[in-house]
Amino acid sequence: MHMSDNDNLYPMRHSLAHITAAAVQHLWPEAKFGVGPVVKDGFYYDIDIPNVTISTDDFDKIEAEMRKIIEEKQAFERSEKHVDEAINWAKEVKQPYKEELLNDLKRSGTTVAKDLNADELGTIAEGDGAIENVSFYTNGDFTDLCRGPHVEDTGKVGAFKLSRVAGAYWRGKETNPQIQRLYGVAFETPKDLRKYLEMQEEAKKRDHRKLGVDLDLFVFSELVGSGLPMFTPRGTVLREEIENFSNELRQNRGFQKVSIPHITKKELYEKSGHWDKFGDELFLVKSQETKDELVLKPMNCPHHTQIYASKPRSYRDLPIRYLDTTMVYRDEKSGELGGLNRVRSITQDDSHSFCRQDQIENEIEGLLAAAKELYGAVGMELRVRLSYRDSSDAYLGKPEIWESAQSQLKNAVVANGLEFYEQEGEAAFYGPKIDFMATDAIGREHQVATVQLDFVMPDRFGLKYVDEEGSNQAPVMIHCALLGSTERFLSVYIEHSAGKFPVWLAPEQLRVITVNQEVETVAFAEKLVDQAKEKGLRVTIDNTNESVGKKIRATEVLKVPYSVVVGEKEIETGKLTPRVRKDLAVEGRQDEAYVVENLITSIANEARSRVQKSSL
RNA sequence: GCCGCCUUAGCUCAGCUGGUUAGAGCAACUGUUUUGUAAACAGUAGGUCCCCGGUUCGAAUCCGGGAGGCGGCUCCA
DSSP states (O other), rough: OGGGGGGGGHHHHHHHHHHHHHHHHOTTTTOOOOOOOETTEEOOOOOOTTTOOOOOGGHHHHHHHHHOOOOOOOOEEEEEEEEHHHHHHHHHHHHHHHHHHHHHHHHOOOOTTSSSSSGGGSSSSOOOOSSSSSEEEEEEEEEEOOOOOSSGGGOOEEEEEEEEEEEEGGGOTTOOOOOEEEEEEEESSSSHHHHHHHHHHHHTOOOOHHHHHHHOEOOOOTOOOTTTOEEOHHHHHHHHHHHHHHHHHOOOOOOOOOOOOOOOTTHHHHHTTTHHGGGGGEEEEEOOOOOOOEEEOSSHHHHHHHHHSOOOOEEEEEEEEEEEEEEEEOOOOOOGGGGTTTOEEEEEEEEEEOOOOHHHHHHHHHHHHHHHHHHHHTTOOOOOEEOOOOSSSSSOSSSHHHEEEEHHHHHHHHTOOOOOOEEEESTTTTOOOEEOOOOOOOSSSSEEEEEEEESSHHTTTOOOEEOTTTEOOOOOEEEEEEEEHHHHHHHHHHHHTTTTTTTTTTTOOEEEEEEOEEEEEHHHHHHHHHHHTTTOOEEEEEEEEOHHHHHHHHHHTTTTTTEESSSSHHHHHHHEEEOOOGGGTTTTTTTTOEHHHHHHHHHHHHHHOSOOOOOO
C-alpha cells in the first residue's frame, strides 16, 4: 500500500488511530493494543479486549468518545525512553502486544516481520540493528509506542468515520491469535469524507455481482456449490469473445492450441513440485475400479511439459508455443471465495513457451505487447508489478538463476516502456513474474495478466532440446495468461466498464423494436433481423405488446448498444434512426438517418472492431 | 480455514419488543389497449420467511448447529 497521494493526510490519520485507541481504552480499560497504522483512505487499530467483541453497534459510542478527545485539543507530546525502561512500562500497564514489539525493537531495531509489508506497519521504527531508545506519543491519558509523526493536538484531525471491524491475526500470522481490527476512514474536510462515502455508494452500483444479475451474465446455485459460477447465454457470449481475442493475440504470435484432460495422476504434481506446495488445495477424484486417486488439475503447465517431452526437440524448433484456454480447479478455502473474483473453477487463458536462453527477451516482449494490446482494446490501464522472490525458503531453484531471471524480466518491462513497481515475496515458487494489477470497484487490487519466467519446471521434468553442437540443453519455460482467469478478468472488467460493453463484446448488439404488432410492421422488423444476422450481428426482436417507451427502457437497462424502432414511417421511407447507447455515441451518428443496409453494415463493422470507442 | 455481520417472492425491500390466512414495487402470466424513443391500464399467479433441531400455548421474530452470502485476516501455482 502506497500513500503517495495521501502523504499530507498521514499525520492526522495516524493521530486518529491513536484517538480511536484512546477512546476504546476509556470505554474498555482492559483493552490490549496491537498496532495502529495508516492505510488507504484511513487507518485502523488492532485491539484485543478480553471477552468483548466490538460490533458496529458500538461505533456511535466510540465515535462520541473520540469527539470528546478531539474537542479537548489534547497535545501530542513526544517522549523517549530507553528500550528496557519501555519494556517495563509495557509490563506495568499490561500491554503484552506492545511488550512483544518492544522486545523485537530491542533485538533487531525493527518490529517488521520479514513477511509483512513495512508500509502497513508504518507506526514504528525500522532499523537494521538493536536500538537503545524508543519514542512515545502521549495525548491526554493515552500513551503509545510510536514513531510519529502526529498533528499538534487532537483538535487538528480531519473528518472521520469508523467504517468496519474485522478479525485479523496478530502480526499477520495465521498461527497467532486473532484480534479485532477497527477500521476508520478519514479525510481533510467533511466534504471530502462525504465525497468518499458517496463514491463508495456509486461503486456498489457497478459491483460485478450486482451487474451479473442485472445484465443476466452469470449465476451461482447452492446446489452446485460455493465458488462455482455458471454463465448464462449472455455471459457466455461475453466470455467467449474476450477469450477468443486473447487466443488470437497469441495465435498471431506463433502459439498453437493444445488440449489436455482435466484429471491426472498425482505423480505429475509430485514431480512438478506443486504437490508439496499446494497438496491440500487440490481436489481429488477416485477411480471406483482401481481405487486410484487422481487429481483434478489445478494448473496446466505440467501437462504441457508432457506434450513438449513427447519427442526430441531441436534448437531449430524453438520456441515451441502452446496455448490452452481451459478450466482448472482449486479447493480454495471457503472464506477466500467472493463473486467471480475468487472461485473454485477457474478458466485460464494459459500459454507456455519453451525457448532457448537467447530467445527469452524477444518472447517476453511479444507477450507484453499482446497484453498491452488486449488491455488497450478494453480501455483498462493496469499497474505492472515485478514479483520477485524474498529470502524465505518458499522457492525452488538456485538463487543465481533467480537473480538472472529477475533482471531479464525487468529488462523486458523496461524495453516495453511499461511503468512498474517491484515487490519481493510475490513470485511463483518456480520463478519471478510480471503481473498486471487491476483495481475493482471498491479499490481492491487484483492480479490479471501474468508473464512468468521459469527455469525450475523444465529441470524437474528433464525437458531437453538438441543444440547446434548436438548436445542436450534445457529449454526455458515462459508461462503467460493474458486475462489471468476469465472469471477474475470479468469481475474487474465488468466493474471497470460498469457493464457498458463495446459492441464487439456486447452479448446483444442490436435490438429491433416494433411500434405495434401489425403484420407489416412485424414482417419488416423480422426482415431487418434476418439481414443483421447475415452480417453476423447478435440481434433480437421485441415485438411484444408494450409501449415503445417501455421497450426502449428494456434495452437501456440491459445496456444493449444499438436499438432501432420500426413502424409505419420506416416502412414507408426505408430509413432508420438508430438509438445509440449514450456512452457509445460517435460523432454525427445520433442524428444521421441510415438506410437499412448502411445501418446494419456500420454496426457490423463496429462489432468486428476491437478498438474501444467509448470513453468511460 | 479464522473473526464479525447478513439471509423474507425471480429482483429490490416492508413486516414494532414472539400473537390470526406474511405485504409492496418491479419482473412473470392473462385481458384491455396497438402504442413513436427510459416504465399504458386492470387482473392473476408466485413464499417449507435459507435448512435442521430446541425453547414456548404460540417462532419469520428467541437459542443451538449447518449451508450460502458479505467485509476483513490468512492464502492465492
